[in-house]
Amino acid sequence: MRKKIVAGNWKMNMDLAEGLRFAELIDQYFKDKSMVKAEVVLCTPFIHLPGLAELLKQGKVAFGAQNCASESSGAYTGEVSAGMLKSTGAQYVIIGHSERRTYYHEDDNMLNKKTVLAINNDLKVIFCCGEILKEREEGSHFIVVKRQLERGLFNLSTEDFEKVVIAYEPVWAIGTGLTATPEQAQEMHKYIRSLVKDRYGIEFAENVSVLYGGSCKPSNAAEIFAKPDVDGGLIGGASLKKEDFCAIVEAI
Numbered sequence: 001m002r003k004k005i006v007a008g009n010w011k012m013n014m015d016l017a018e019g020l021r022f023a024e025l026i027d028q029y030f031k032d033k034s035m036v037k038a039e040v041v042l043c044t045p046f047i048h049l050p051g052l053a054e055l056l057k058q059g060k061v062a063f064g065a066q067n068c069a070s071e072s073s074g075a076y077t078g079e080v081s082a083g084m085l086k087s088t089g090a091q092y093v094i095i096g097h098s099e100r101r102t103y104y105h106e107d108d109n110m111l112n113k114k115t116v117l118a119i120n121n122d123l124k125v126i127f128c129c130g131e132i133l134k135e136r137e138e139g140s141h142f143i144v145v146k147r148q149l150e151r152g153l154f155n156l157s158t159e160d161f162e163k164v165v166i167a168y169e170p171v172w173a174i175g176t177g178l179t180a181t182p183e184q185a186q187e188m189h190k191y192i193r194s195l196v197k198d199r200y201g202i203e204f205a206e207n208v209s210v211l212y213g214g215s216c217k218p219s220n221a222a223e224i225f226a227k228p229d230v231d232g233g234l235i236g237g238a239s240l241k242k243e244d245f246c247a248i249v250e251a252i
C-alpha cells in the first residue's frame with residue numbers, strides 16, 4: 001500500500017509567530033483524530049523550521065522546507081543547505097516547484113543536484129513537475145513531464161528513489177483557481193507511474209506516491225483524490241486556512 005500524503009506549501013507567507021501559531025492549530029486538530037488516512041506535512045519558510053521541530057515533536061504532523069541549496073556548503077551567500085535543513089529536524093523538502101523553476105531559473109541539472117544532496121542528508125524529497133498552459137495546449141505535456149522526471153530524478157538508485165514523492169502540478173492550475181479535472185490528473189499520474197515503472201520496475205512504481213497540486217480545495221479534493229493513481233496533494237493557497245487544509249486532508 002503506498003503512502004497517502006497531503007502537504008501544505010505555505011510559500012512566502014506568515015511571519016514566525018503567525019506560522020508557529022498556525023502549525024499548532026493544525027497539530028492540535030490532528031492529534032484528536034485517529035482516522036486520518038494521510039500523512040500531513042507542512043512545508044514552510046526556513047525560519048519556522050526549528051520552532052516546528054519543538055512544537056510538532058509529540059504529534060503526527062511532519063514538516064519540511066520548500067527549497068534547498070544545490071551545493072553542500074561554502075561561499076553561497078543567502079543559501080540554506082540540505083544538511084542545515086536536516087539539522088533543524090525537518091523531514092521533507094520540496095524541490096523543483098514551478099515558481100523556483102520560473103522565477104529563479106532552476107533547471108533540471110540544478111534540481112537533480114538539489115535532490116541528490118537532500119537524499120544524501122536523509123530528507124524526503126517532494127519533487128514537482130508539470131507543464132505550462134502553452135505546452136498543454138500544444139499537446140506536449142507528456143513530453144515535458146517525462147523530460148523533467150528523466151533529468152531530475154532518473155539517475156537515482158532504487159534505494160535513493162524510495163525517498164522521493166512526485167508532485168504533478170500543472171503550472172496553469174497553480175494559484176489560478178483553474179484545476180485539472182480528475183480525469184486529466186489521473187491520466188498524467190498514470191503516465192508518471194508508467195515512467196517510474198519503465199525505469200525502476202512495476203513493484204517499485206506501485207509504491208511511489210504521486211501527489212496532485214494546483215488549486216486543490218475542499219470542493220474538488222475528494223474527487224481528485226479518489227482517482228487510483230492520485231495519492232494525495234500538494235496544497236498552496238488552501239493550506240493557509242485551517243478549515244480548508246484540514247478538510248482537504250480529510251478528503252483522502
Ligand code: PGA
Pocket residue numbers: 009169173174175176213214215216234235236237238
Ligand atoms: P495552489 O498552489 O494550491 O495555490 O494552486 C499549489 C502549489 O503551488 O504547490
